[in-house]
Amino acid sequence: MRFKYVLNEVVVGLWRNVTMTIAMIITMAVSLTLLGASLLLYRQVERMQDVYSQDLSTILFFRVGDTPETKYATEEQKQAIEAALRADQTGPNPLVEAFEFESKEQAHQNLAVLFSTTPDLVRLTPTEELPESYRVRLTDPDRFAEFEAKYQRFIGEEGGLEMILDQRRLLQRVFNVLGSLQNLGFIISIVQGVAALMLVINTIQVAAYSKRREVAVMKLVGASNWFIQAPFVLEAVAAGLIGAIIAYITLILAKIYIFDGALAPLAQVITEIPWSNVHLMFPVLAFAGALVSSITGWFALRFYIKV
């Protein structure tokens, strides 16, 4: 009975001030969508780091060229480096896990795969101009600095190396861009969230004003505080939950039409967003929306509106 009463009050309350309710729900939905998107992006970056770090290696590029400044590395130089790598594979705390030589022909084949969409570029790149290299997988990718310091001496005419490249460092820039997108989404969701909370306070204020007679009578006859306040707080919670549902649907549509649709060709690069992650967002967003709006509603009633 009391439950029915409270529920009825919530529905009537939301309907009474329907324009404000819609504004509150939309703001809530936008805020929660961005929150969900940035959480998804966060998990995505983690996944990508996992996926890529298995394939990533450190590359020792040999010198290419025929001029006095840049000469091809000699066989002796190559052997010296290979011996150094082999030495680092053994010992109590090996630095190198595995390494592999990549010849000019292999480099060209890889280039052909990488640029399969622009065959002209592949055709115009002579095999001769591609550097030979050692692809090295470190036992711990974080020990790159140590590795770089150690092999620095092979760079130049004496050693025969052109450069030492950490693919992880290259990819880090991509992750940085994703990270700042994620931060941006997070900041906007907070700003929108603050707007949503102000709308919650305003909505409760309007509701409290339009129900001031009922509230006065309820206090007079001794209705408990929670009973008086519950409809107001639940109105805010209902708006929060509806906002979360809309945000969840938006994320599903974004996955279907943007990631699996327009961005599908990039799926190999940005790795697929799993459905389980998207579905996980519903309880997270519903909880966030309901919790934040109920706390705000309660605070507003207790300290600001004083029902």
Next chain:
Amino acid sequence: MVLASWRWRVDFPPVIALEHVTKTYPKAQRPSLSDVSVTIDKGEFVFFIGPSGSGKSTIIKLLLREIQPTKGKVIVNGRDVGSMRSWRIPHFRRSIGCVFQDFRLLPNRTAYENVAFALEVIGKTQAVARRVVPEVLELVGLGGKEHRYPQELSGGEQQRVAVARAFVNRPLILLADEPTGNLDPDTSIEIMRLLDRINRTGTTVVMVTHDSNIVNQMRRRVVEIEGGKIVRDQPRGVYG
């Protein structure tokens, strides 16, 4: 429970006691009540009279714990109301019925619904309301008008609905703050008869008024307040 009834027999504690109560509103020059002591026994009918601003409505507010005394103690049903924790107030108020000059009915609810609302919001079931509400509306003389809205009722009838709402929980105390202030003399007398009938059921009635006719006709205890002090307390008094 045993202890409580034993106490009851031994010292017959008053149902309401103000002990040296002073109430000064914030920013006020002088106190609304200053060092007021008065006791009211169970089943009494007491008028608080005095000019506007004398502090008589402050007493009602203190008894309802809408405000707290600046000094002194307000004791209702053996409980110190002033020091009561705020979460206990709702439950405490269920033992007090209250009637006001402006009726305070909900305009979008019928007479029946107004009374039932008071039961509903303190957790009584609709079954209880269906049994109790018609009974109490009959008692106040509104039998047959249960489904009228307040604007379809006369002032006197609206005040009867308010009395029914105040009495439906069978409170120990009925507080009436100028209940006849908006009514003509004949209707006022009808409301007084109703309050008298409620008083005869054992309910303590405390009424604030400056209607001299009514006080003179009823010949009940009169406590006169002036400038925040009790200047007269007569058992079967007149307005003076």
